[in-house]
Amino acid sequence: MPHLLVAGKLHPSGLKLLQGSGHSFDYVEAITEASYQEALPRAEAIVIRTQPLGAASIAKAPGLQIVSRHGVGYDAVDVAALNARGIPLCIVGDVNSAGVAEHAMMLILAASHRLIAADRATRSGNWAWRNGLQTHEVAGKTLLIVGFGRIGRHLAGMARAFGMKVAAYDPYVTDWPDLATRVTDLTEGLRAADAVSLHLPRADRVILGASELAAMKPGAVVVNTARGGLIDEAALARALAGHLGAAGIEVFDAEPPAQDHPLFGLENAILTPHNAALTVECAERMALASVQNVLDFFAGRLDPSLIVNKVS
Numbered sequence: 130m131p132h133l134l135v136a137g138k139l140h141p142s143g144l145k146l147l148q149g150s151g152h153s154f155d156y157v158e159a160i161t162e163a164s165y166q167e168a169l170p171r172a173e174a175i176v177i178r179t180q181p182l183g184a185a186s187i188a189k190a191p192g193l194q195i196v197s198r199h200g201v202g203y204d205a206v207d208v209a210a211l212n213a214r215g216i217p218l219c220i221v222g223d224v225n226s227a228g229v230a231e232h233a234m235m236l237i238l239a240a241s242h243r244l245i246a247a248d249r250a251t252r253s254g255n256w257a258w259r260n261g262l263q264t265h266e267v268a269g270k271t272l273l274i275v276g277f278g279r280i281g282r283h284l285a286g287m288a289r290a291f292g293m294k295v296a297a298y299d300p301y302v303t304d305w306p307d308l309a310t311r312v313t314d315l316t317e318g319l320r321a322a323d324a325v326s327l328h329l330p331r332a333d334r335v336i337l338g339a340s341e342l343a344a345m346k347p348g349a350v351v352v353n354t355a356r357g358g359l360i361d362e363a364a365l366a367r368a369l370a371g372h373l374g375a376a377g378i379e380v381f382d383a384e385p386p387a388q389d390h391p392l393f394g395l396e397n398a399i400l401t402p403h404n405a406a407l408t409v410e411c412a413e414r415m416a417l418a419s420v421q422n423v424l425d426f427f428a429g430r431l432d433p434s435l436i437v438n439k440v441s
């Protein structure tokens with residue numbers, strides 16, 4: 130039976146599934162470069178969280194046959210190095226959509242209603258804050274979703290239930306669902322939006338830079354639960370000190386962000402620690418799915434739609 134490396138903390142249900150499978154495995158809860166060195170030479174499969182798996186690490190695992198992401202983003206994995214050896218990389222599919230989409234909706238609502246500022250005002254005895262009229266409803270407002278895959282679509286359904294008009298931008302989608310108006314020009318979509326929420330993989334370019342942020346309406350809300358690097362964080366901080374209303378940021382260019390990060394000093398930035406998909410429910414589903422994908426692979430029945438790289 131092939132040997133597994135579980136690289137990063139896994140929900141107990143995933144470990145239980147693995148224990149019952151008959152596979153031997155190393156469980157490295159807090160993976161570091163040093164622990165990779167120790168465990169990789171034995172690994173024939175890796176279940177991996179968001180920490181990097183680079184070409185040098187992959188080269189240390191001569192028997193590696195499959196990498197299974199506990200999640201859907203795989204920007205931290207060196208896909209070219211896997212491709213070169215014909216090693217498949219699989220993701221968990223739809224199992225984290227609810228957690229991430231709910232988190233995005235929560236950030237849109239919290240930013241619009243200034244939840245954190247309201248909480249702080251209440252605790253500090255600033256009751257007069259309630260008459261400041263600085264909060265906004267989302268009903269009737271336009272949400273632009275950038276990236277219209279599983280999570281973006283889930284969010285579209287929720288935003289519509291809140292009475293939002295939903296538009297989406299995604300040049301790669303061919304099966305456009307009847308959940309959002311299609312926008313073909315990002316800047317035009319941003320000009321018309323009261324809120325924008327990103328739901329695309331980390332790209333090698335910034336999607337919301339200074340000029341895109343400048344195109345947005347005064348008072349608009351920016352939400353990112355996708356990946357750091359998609360927004361120019363310094364430009365966002367400047368825009369939040371200027372015309373933008375608020376932002377909800379769950380992912381950062383460098384994680385964890387440094388204490389002097391430009392967003393930390395802004396009262397209208399709501400920040401969360403890349404935990405959207407780590408609800409108890411989501412963490413359990415991701416653990417079960419990422420382990421099951423490895424078991425399915427070795428049983429010859431892994432769903433090919435979960436493999437994201439090119440292996441022949």
Ligand SMILES: O=C(O)[C@H](O)COP(=O)(O)O
Nearest residue numbers: 178179199200201202406
């Ligand atoms: O960003 C992600 O892909 C999800 O949060 C899962 O990542 P994790 O495995 O580090 O929790």
